[in-house]
Amino acid sequence: MNVSSSRRGFFKGAAASAAAVLVIGVAPSGVIAAANSAETTMLNPFVKIAADGTITAIAKHFEMGQGPSTGLTTLIAEELGVSMDAIEYEFAPSNPKLYNNTAFGPVQGTGGSTAMFNSFKQYRQAGAAAREVLLQAASLAWDVPAAQLKLEDGVISGDGNKAPIGEFVAAASKLTAPENPRLKDPSEFKLIGNANVRRKDTPPKINGTAKYAMDIQLDNQMVVTIKRATRKGATVTSFDDSAAKDVKGFIRAATLPNKAGVAVYAENTWASLQAREALEVTWDNSAAESRSSEDVYKELMAALNTAPEYNLTKNDQAEIADAIENADKVVEETFYFPLLAHAPMEPLTCTIEATEDGGVILHDGCQMPTSPHAAIAQILQVPMDKVQVNTMFAGGSFGRRATPTVDYQVEAALSFVMTDRRRPVKLVWSREDDITGGYYRPAFAHKVRVGLDADGNIAGWDHRVAGQSISKGTPFEAFSVHDGVDHLSVEGVTPTQYSIPGMFAGLTDIKPATTVLWWRSVGHTHTAYVMEAMMDAVATAAGRDPVEFRLAHLAGDTPDQKRLTGVLKLAAEKSNWGKGAEGRSQGVAVHKSFGSYVAEVVEISGDAENGVKIEKVTCAVDCGIPVNPDVIKAQMEGGIGYGLGHAMRDEITLENGEVIQQNFPDYEPLRIGDIGEIETHIVLSTQAPTGVGEPGTPPSAPALANAIAAKGPRVTELPMTKVGINFA
Amino acid sequence: MAISLKLNGETHKVDAEPGTPLLWVIRDELKLTGTKFGCGVASCGACTVHMDGEPVRSCQTFIEDVEDSEITTIEGLKSTPAQAVQQAWTELDVVQCGYCQSGQIMSAVGLLSENAKPTLEEIDDYMDGNACRCATYQRIRSAIVRASEIMEA
Numbered sequence: 090m091n092v093s094s095s096r097r098g099f100f101k102g103a104a105a106s107a108a109a110v111l112v113i114g115v116a117p118s119g120v121i122a123a124a125n126s127a128e129t130t131m132l133n134p135f136v137k138i139a140a141d142g143t144i145t146a147i148a149k150h151f152e153m154g155q156g157p158s159t160g161l162t163t164l165i166a167e168e169l170g171v172s173m174d175a176i177e178y179e180f181a182p183s184n185p186k187l188y189n190n191t192a193f194g195p196v197q198g199t200g201g202s203t204a205m206f207n208s209f210k211q212y213r214q215a216g217a218a219a220r221e222v223l224l225q226a227a228s229l230a231w232d233v234p235a236a237q238l239k240l241e242d243g244v245i246s247g248d249g250n251k252a253p254i255g256e257f258v259a260a261a262s263k264l265t266a267p268e269n270p271r272l273k274d275p276s277e278f279k280l281i282g283n284a285n286v287r288r289k290d291t292p293p294k295i296n297g298t299a300k301y302a303m304d305i306q307l308d309n310q311m312v313v314t315i316k317r318a319t320r321k322g323a324t325v326t327s328f329d330d331s332a333a334k335d336v337k338g339f340i341r342a343a344t345l346p347n348k349a350g351v352a353v354y355a356e357n358t359w360a361s362l363q364a365r366e367a368l369e370v371t372w373d374n375s376a377a378e379s380r381s382s383e384d385v386y387k388e389l390m391a392a393l394n395t396a397p398e399y400n401l402t403k404n405d406q407a408e409i410a411d412a413i414e415n416a417d418k419v420v421e422e423t424f425y426f427p428l429l430a431h432a433p434m435e436p437l438t439c440t441i442e443a444t445e446d447g448g449v450i451l452h453d454g455c456q457m458p459t460s461p462h463a464a465i466a467q468i469l470q471v472p473m474d475k476v477q478v479n480t481m482f483a484g485g486s487f488g489r490r491a492t493p494t495v496d497y498q499v500e501a502a503l504s505f506v507m508t509d510r511r512r513p514v515k516l517v518w519s520r521e522d523d524i525t526g527g528y529y530r531p532a533f534a535h536k537v538r539v540g541l542d543a544d545g546n547i548a549g550w551d552h553r554v555a556g557q558s559i560s561k562g563t564p565f566e567a568f569s570v571h572d573g574v575d576h577l578s579v580e581g582v583t584p585t586q587y588s589i590p591g592m593f594a595g596l597t598d599i600k601p602a603t604t605v606l607w608w609r610s611v612g613h614t615h616t617a618y619v620m621e622a623m624m625d626a627v628a629t630a631a632g633r634d635p636v637e638f639r640l641a642h643l644a645g646d647t648p649d650q651k652r653l654t655g656v657l658k659l660a661a662e663k664s665n666w667g668k669g670a671e672g673r674s675q676g677v678a679v680h681k682s683f684g685s686y687v688a689e690v691v692e693i694s695g696d697a698e699n700g701v702k703i704e705k706v707t708c709a710v711d712c713g714i715p716v717n718p719d720v721i722k723a724q725m726e727g728g729i730g731y732g733l734g735h736a737m738r739d740e741i742t743l744e745n746g747e748v749i750q751q752n753f754p755d756y757e758p759l760r761i762g763d764i765g766e767i768e769t770h771i772v773l774s775t776q777a778p779t780g781v782g783e784p785g786t787p788p789s790a791p792a793l794a795n796a797i798a799a800k801g802p803r804v805t806e807l808p809m810t811k812v813g814i815n816f817a
Numbered sequence: 818m819a820i821s822l823k824l825n826g827e828t829h830k831v832d833a834e835p836g837t838p839l840l841w842v843i844r845d846e847l848k849l850t851g852t853k854f855g856c857g858v859a860s861c862g863a864c865t866v867h868m869d870g871e872p873v874r875s876c877q878t879f880i881e882d883v884e885d886s887e888i889t890t891i892e893g894l895k896s897t898p899a900q901a902v903q904q905a906w907t908e909l910d911v912v913q914c915g916y917c918q919s920g921q922i923m924s925a926v927g928l929l930s931e932n933a934k935p936t937l938e939e940i941d942d943y944m945d946g947n948a949c950r951c952a953t954y955q956r957i958r959s960a961i962v963r964a965s966e967i968m969e970a
């Protein structure tokens with residue numbers, strides 16, 4: 090097998106170009122599949138109607154479980170005037186001109202809990218515009234002024250006429266859609282805010298028919314698994330596949346053009362896994378990472394105890410240190426957060442197949458179509474308009490499917506480019522590949538010193554943060570790094586919504602030990618923990634109730650403080666704060682992230698020594714207008730479970746650069762018996778909708794830690810099991 | 818080796834080496850993709866199928882051991898408990914990403930087939946091996962209780 094040096098060359102180019110796309114954007118001349126065929130009509134990029142009246146919403150956000158297949162469809166159905174049963178959905182093709190995330194600029198993609206936030210107006214307008222052209226078409230056909238017609242449940246009627254919308258689709262498609270169609274007043278909503286709206290993706294997901302990228306079975310496809318270096322930075326020197334050749338179904342092995350691993354091609358998944366097992370690879374470890382987690386830990390602690398690299402606040406640090414020194418009481422804590430893997434339930438996978446016109450299709454649970462689209466075009470030297478992205482259901486992501494380097498899609502493209510392109514190539518990751526594969530939530534450490542005056546008020550707050558930046562060196566640097574500070578390292582500390590007089594905060598970056606990535610709620614995974622554990626510790630030192638103490642520091646007039654106060658009071662009320670059952674302890678946390686406000690009260694029984702049992706979590710969320718209340722509840726449940734499970738017992742550790750954990754037995758997922766009950770209350774807001782996929786996660790772990798601290802130790806290092814907390 | 822596999826009421830002739838997990842025969846040979854690959858080491862339950870009516874992890878069940886058994890996958894579910902479970906899963910919108918849910922449903926049907934009225938503790942015990950990274954556990958538990966009610970009605 091020959092890999093020409095030019096191909097080797099353009100691998101580098103591919104990563105760079107995928108990078109460029111995210112920053113400056115390219116406008117591939119993608120076309121809408123199936124547009125304007127005889128049977129179906131695109132009334133606009135988001136609404137397709139068949140002559141038989143079947144309506145399809147085009148979802149620009151992928152479905153990883155967070156609910157946009159229901160949410161975006163709800164917005165169209167609401168304004169169009171049809172029931173949820175009368176509308177289907179499909180995922181948009183890759184075309185950032187039409188389907189960009191308006192929160193991301195020219196990039197099509199899902200993340201940052203923005204799906205509803207950036208689509209709320211756009212999708213309602215699309216539904217309303219479709220409604221108005223249909224009414225106009227009916228008005229022309231019946232010679233009745235449009236104002237006298239109404240569209241309800243898919244039927245247009247007025248002035249003695251009545252007909253289903255299907256009859257007007259062809260005529261409507263020739264009319265010019267209004268630019269500013271009338272949107273419903275919230276008082277007219279029938280579906281938005283309706284807790285009885287059911288998920289659109291339930292039926293295929295309970296009978297095995299839902300198709301994920303892992304389920305691609307194309308005629309004649311090859312399955313590729315990749316033997317990767319166990320240490321970051323190691324490269325392939327050579328390999329011996331003589332034992333692999335004994336595996337039935339093995340086709341061949343080939344070193345990836347970037348030497349990051351050896352691709353093992355086989356007739357099916359099992360053969361590829363077996364052959365990979367039998368493959369012997371010699372690695373060049375000269376540039377490989379060799380640090381262990383203890384080294385990283387020491388580096389983080391050292392960084393906390395020296396002057397910070399970046400000052401995050403304008404306040405004079407010496408003055409604040411003085412105020413703390415002279416305070417009545419000082420509370421000081423040092424926190425450590427380990428590396429964490431995302432471990433979505435569906436291991437990473439995607440498939441590339443050639444089309445007859447010289448193009449390719451990527452089948453993928455694709456989170457950011459714009460990036461792999463460009464990377465694949467570059468690696469395969471196929472024009473942008475000949476690359477199609479078939480977005481499929483994703484079996485979870487939690488951030489993992491959106492790497493700035495487009496990691497797994499690039500692996501698939503590199504595996505495909507080394508073939509004659511006649512057979513589709515399906516790249517499959519095993520769970521071990523996933524757990525050891527990098528792109529972790531970075532390890533972070535915080536050190537906080539707080540002074541209290543004689544009245545129990547905060548006199549000074551000195552906050553140091555150290556960790557590995559997620560954005561630096563990636564295309565996202567331009568978005569989230571300002572004056573050297575990666576916002577993703579400190580969001581939640583600066584800014585904090587608490588009124589804290591005399592706060593100093595500083596950040597020190599540590600050098601990369603592995604690849605890191607956003608992990609459900611990103612920086613808030615550690616910043617919320619520290620802020621909320623500290624507020625608790627300080628309240629306790631001041632002899633004040635943790636809820637009252639927080640409210641006192643949220644007493645200002647800003648909308649943020651008012652909304653945080655709202656959820657905090659609601660969670661306190663619904664959890665019977667302060668009146669927990671005999672033998673139980675409660676802990677509280679409240680945090681704003683991704684534009685949403687969430688308070689949680691965790692109630693536990695037992696104790697650290699004999700086993701803590703999480704009996705109940707009471708959650709209050711304010712995410713603006715609640716579009717799909719039941720989906721919001723589900724996301725709170727899921728976000729809480731995700732936060733608690735990892736805080737309880739998960740970490741990724743390195744030994745001489747190698748990841749120790751391999752699979753679920755040593756990266757133990759939350760299990761059904763871990764949490765007794767989760768009860769979610771939604772604030773009835775009229776503000777524009779904000780995110781729900783991530784905001785449930787940040788308060789969960791600190792609320793648990795605060796419940797444990799109520800009668801036991803204050804946990805400042807995660808996971809909890811590692812520092813002696815047992816769970817029942 | 819040639820094996821005859823009784824799956825979802827039909828007999829299939831498959832060619833697989835001894836030691837091949839049933840999971841990969843179901844997915845890659847028979848192209849029935851409702852049964853999922855999650856871990857390969859019997860610790861997530863995504864690959865759960867029924868072997869003579871009992872839930873087993875197909876990633877650690879080997880093809881040579883199933884020849885005399887009836888295998889049922891999510892695609893072949895039709896028992897009364899199965900219908901109740903699927904109805905309850907629909908009523909409560911249990912799913913999120915959905916990737917674990919075939920396995921959850923196969924286990925839940927297994928539970929209700931042997932114990933029509935499980936307690937919450939029995940549910941937690943029985944379902945312990947089925948991981949859900951989206952943490953839909955609370956709804957899984959409620960849906961099993963609901964399915965049990967549907968069966969009783």
Ligand code: FES
Nearest residue numbers: 855856857862876
């Ligand atoms: S894939 Fe079989 S238990 Fe996880």
Ligand code: FES
Nearest residue numbers: 914915949950951
């Ligand atoms: S629904 Fe996503 S893993 Fe269970």
